[in-house]
Amino acid sequence: MSDIPEITNNNDSIKINGMYQDWFLDYASYVILERAVPSVxxxxKPVHRRILHAxxxxxxxxxxxxxxxxxxxxxxxxxGDASISDAIVQIGQKDLLIDTQGNWGNILTGDSAAASRYIEARLTKFALEVxxxxxxxxxxLSYDGRKKEPVNLPVKFPMVLAQGAEGIAVGLSTKILPHNFNExxxxxxxxxxxxxxxxxxxxPTAGIIDVSAYNDGLRGGKVRIRAKISARDKNTLVISEIPxxxxxxxxxxxxxxxxxxxxxxxxxxxxxTSSSVEILxxxxxxxxxxxTIDALYAFxxxxxSISPLSCVITDDKPHFLGVSELLKISTNHTVDLLKAELEIKLSELENQWHFLSLEKIFIENxxxxxxEEEETWEGVIQAIDRGLKPFIKHLKRQVTEDDITRLTEIKIKRISKFDLxxxxxxxxxxxxxxxxxxxxLANLITFAIDYFKNLKSKYGKGRERQSEIRLFEDIEASKVVIRNTKLYVNRKEGFIGTSLKKEEYVTDCSDIDDIICFTESGLMMVTKVDTKTFIGKNIIYTNIFKRKDKRTIxxxxxxDGKTGHNFMKRFSVTSITRDRAYDITQGKAGSKVLYFSANPNGEAEVVNIQLRQKKGLKKLKFDLDFKDLAIKGRGVxxxxxxxxxxxxxELKEEGVSTLKPRKIWFDDTVRRLNTDERGELLGAFKGNDRLLIVRQNGIVKTIIPEITTHFENDVIVLEKWQPKKPxxxxxxxxxxxxYYLKRFLIEQTDKEEQVITxxxxxxxxxxxxDYRPQIEIEFIKQxxxxxxxxQIINAEEFIAIKGIKAQGNQLTADKVKQINALEPLKHELDDMESKDFNDESENNSSHESQVSLF
Incomplete structure (x- = not known):
């Protein structure tokens, strides 16, 4: 019972035995090593390391x-869970290792994050790479021996300097300030x-900093930080950045x-204040x-002022190291990790080379x-070993029994199709x-330099310096330019993203778009636009996903992978859980999509089916018409x-829309199309219908009407295009x-044409x-x-329809005061075009019948 303190009533003193003498040091060591101070x-810190590992x-x-x-x-x-949750929020707010979603608080206003059950996170691409x-x-082993955890994560970046660290231990503290990523x-x-x-x-809060007494982040150093204050007028000051x-x-x-x-x-x-600081x-x-500005700084x-104290754990002991020394240690450690990775890769490549060479010898000879005549396993091993010996002098290592065993596992099919x-x-x-x-490996330093340059090119954009160093240099924080980006796809390997510029171009997109993807195995996924995202191998279709889109079929x-039977279906995707994989087949292993089409207006094409040759089968080809199939949910x-x-x-015949024509309006206030009955009704549009656009500068073109299209202010004609209407x-x-008059038809629908010289x-x-326009010419008095x-001119009689590039006929040689458009003459097709849109919609409603061919 020597660990229990001995208390004597007759004496005011209390004797403290070994429990307090030893356990206090154990506790202090635990807090320093396992809670408060980061590893070099x-x-x-352990909690951050475990969060990232989890x-x-x-x-x-x-x-x-x-x-x-x-x-x-x-x-x-x-x-406890509270300490872990707080640590996750701290990492997430630094916007480097964790990609956040939801209300993660605001470091500018001090607002706290939402409860952990409401917010979401995942590792960033940078974290996964570094x-x-x-x-x-x-x-x-973890604390209870049930799991394995990393002693240290193999970080190839000076992470402690990028994020900073702060902690208070027993008789010891650390305060490492954050530094700029690119620097x-x-x-x-x-x-x-x-x-x-x-x-x-x-x-991250920017501000103006004085680092003349920084002292490399060691004890005794100091950084003075000021808010950025400017005078809007003589009675108003604006604080736009805070310390x-x-x-x-x-x-x-x-x-x-x-x-x-x-x-x-x-x-x-x-x-x-919202996303940026503004205090008036x-x-x-x-x-x-x-x-007043001087008084604000003074009082x-x-x-x-912040006093840094750079303390880290090295060799299981706390050490005070300057930030320059920390960077050198981290950089050298990165070089060691890169060397280890290269050595592992070299070993793996040499093993691949060794076995491929053995396989080639085994099959070629x-x-x-x-x-064939060996009856025992030992005999088989020895026979192969004897057969290999004359051909293995060029190999870089001995042939082991495991190598020979692998050779025996090669399938006959592979041997028969082996291509030397x-x-x-x-x-x-x-x-x-x-x-x-x-x-x-021989040029390891050059390789490491290239590695760091690659990190900067991939992740350095948007991470320019925010705090202005007033004494040494004036550095303005660069503003990130919002620009359009492009989406690319690597179909075979299954990647999509904006950084795959050497791969197949898909479409222009913005960074807030969702992308829908389908793979040959029947996997469907919707994901947010990113630099590079893995979907699944053999992507057959990818494009921008529009929620609540009932027209794309x-x-x-x-x-089916289980039965081998072949099915067909039509479906729309109106809502989805992002980054969740869905099966558009029955989800059986081996299922494969044989034909796929995405139809923006519900087009139903005719497909030709060719069956494999089979004894007794006479009809090897037949056609399928998708319009005979009802549109149902994706899960059917x-x-x-x-x-x-x-x-x-194979596609045999392009289809027409099986959906009702869509009525489209134009809202002149926002210069956009809509289906919400705002503005001027342009008409009811089927899948192939187009809009005619004429601008004041003489540019004429037709487009498929998209709700996202923005129209310039100089558009003078915007209407449903009638291809046969001059x-x-x-x-x-x-x-x-x-003045010249010309009449023409548009023949190239996807091309802008200039109709004036x-x-x-x-x-x-x-x-x-109009079919038969009339114009009135007013002349100047001579x-x-x-x-x-x-003079009144009937355009139909004045000039015939010619090509769009034709100059036309001279209208008059006299000086003209004004040209007016008159009421057009009646044409037989005018009545047909004025019919109600609802009649057209009813005549083109989708079919609900189903099809079963075999």
Whole structure:
């Protein structure tokens, strides 16, 4: 019982035995090593390391509820869920390792994040690339011995300097300030090149910083941080950036406190902060704005000082190291990790080369025939070993029994289809890769520099310096330009993204679009536009996904993997859970999509089916018409096409829409189309119907009406296009100084055409889309002559329909005062076009019958 304190009533003193003497040191060591201070190796505290490890366990590319991540982390972290949840929010708010979704709080206003059950997270692409590699990770048992966790994560980046760290232990604390992402990479490159570098903090709240006393982040250093304040006018100051470690609430409280103490004089404060800081400080007209700015710095939190203290765990002990030394250690550790990865890759490549060479020898020299008469396993092994010996002198290592065993596992089908040339090409390709890896190992520093440069090019955009260093250099925080981006697809490997610029271009997109993808195996997924996302191998279709889109109909024919029967179905996708995989087949292994089409207006095509040759089968070809099939949900089984194997399914005839024509309006206020009955009704549009657009500059074109289309302010004609309806144009020809009239039809629907001459003085005067337009010409009165009476011209009689590039006929040689459009003459087709849109809709309603061919 020596561990129990001995208390004597007759004496005021209490004797403290071994429990307090030993356990206090144990507790202090535990708090320092296991809770408060980050490791120099990966830059993480244990809780952060375990969170990231747990997120990697859960990672499938989709978001996970933070509550789920917290529960998973508790398998590794022997503490409460609140501490884990708070740590996740801290990492997420730094916007480097965790991709967040939901309300994660606001570091500017101090608002806290929503409860963990409401917010979601996943690892960023950067984290997946830089933080994890199981092949180079040292593992240990978790606290209860049930799981394995990393001793340190193999981080190939100075993470502790990028994120910063703060913690209080027993008799010890650490405060490492965050630094700029790109500057850390540049410093690492300089270190590898043997050049000198300097590092200074950079804060997510921006502000102006004085780092003259930074002292490389060691004890005794200091960083002064000021808010960015400017005078909007003589009575209003604007605070647009705040110091690190403050928020708008605490900043305003300090200003009000200083005002109450008589340090400064203000009238009122307005906080308009949302995504960026805007605090308006209204001051009396008798107070100088410049003096008030100085007073704000002197008496409020508009200026704060932070004393850094760079302490990390090295060799299981706390050490005080400057940020320059931390960067050097991290960079050197990155080089070691890159070397280890290259060595592992080299070993794997050499093993592949070894076995491919053995396989080539085994098949090329028909050694497999030597085992035909062997009756025992030992005899088989020995026979192969004897057969290989004359051909293995060029191999780089001994042939083991495991190698021979692998040779015996080669299938006869593979042997029969073995191609020596292809095998040799694979071996030579591997030799090229091996040489490249060896070259990288021999030039490891150059390889590491290229690695850091690649990180900067991939992840450095949008991470420019935010805090302005006033004393050393004036650095303006660059604004991120919002620009259009393009979507690409690697169909075979199953990747989509905006960074795959060498792959197949799909469409223009924005970073807020969702993308829908279908694979040959029948997988469907909707995901957000990203730089690179894995969907599944053999992508057969990808495009922008529109929620609640009932007009885009997908027609498919697929083979069921279980029964081998072939089915067809039509369906729309109106709503979906992002990043969730859906089966458009029955989900059986081996299922395959044989035919697929995406139809923006519900088109139903005719498909020709060719069956595989089979004894007794006479009819090998037949047609399917998708219009005979009802449109149902994506989860339906579909209608059976045939139980026989299909050799090929090919488009035979383009289809027409089976949906009702869609009525489209034009809202002139926002210059956009809509289906919500706002603005002018343009007509009821079927799948192939187009809009006619004529601009004031004489550009004529037709387009498929899309709700997202934006129209310029100079559009003078916007209507449903009638392909057989002539367009009549009167224009002023700049070179000849005369008016011309021309009539034409649009023949190239996807091409912009200029209908006036390209002379700089040419301009469009009047345009009509009536069948038989009439115009009135008013003439200028000539000196000494009576004014010529107005002339009425029937355009149909004046000029025949010619090509769009034709100059047309001169309208008149006299000087014209004005040209007016009159009521057009009656045409027999006018009555047909004026019929109600509902009649057209009813005549084109979708069929509800079903089809079963076999």
């Amino acid at each position: 190796v990966d830059g993480f 997120m990697k366990d859960l990672d499938d590319g989709r978001y996970n509820k933070v509550a789920n991540i917290v529960g998973h982390t508790m398998q590794y972290h022997p503490h 933080v994890f590699n199981p092949k180079t990770t040292e593992w240990q 850390l990479i540049e410093a690492s490159i300089k270190h590898l090149e043997g050049k000198k570098f300097k590092l200074f903090p950079d804060f 690190y470690s403050t928020n708008t609430t605490s900043l305003i409280e300090s200003i009000l406190k200083a005002n109450d103490k008589g340090k400064i004089k203000i009238k009122k404060i307005e906080d308009n 400080v209204h001051i009396p007209s008798s107070i100088s704005p410049d003096k 409020t939190n508009c200026e704060v 028909r050694i497999y025939r030597d085992i 040339d292809k095998a040799q090409q694979k071996i030579e390709a591997l030799e090229g890769e091996i040489e490249q890896v060896k070259y990288n 997908y027609n498919i024919i697929y083979r 089984k579909g209608n059976i096409v045939t139980k026989l194997p299909i050799k090929r399914a 367009i009549s144009v009167i224009y002023w020809e700049g070179e000849k100084q005369r 390209d002379h700089p003085d040419s301009q469009l005067e009047l345009i009509s889309t 000196k000494g002559k009576d004014r010529k009476p107005n």
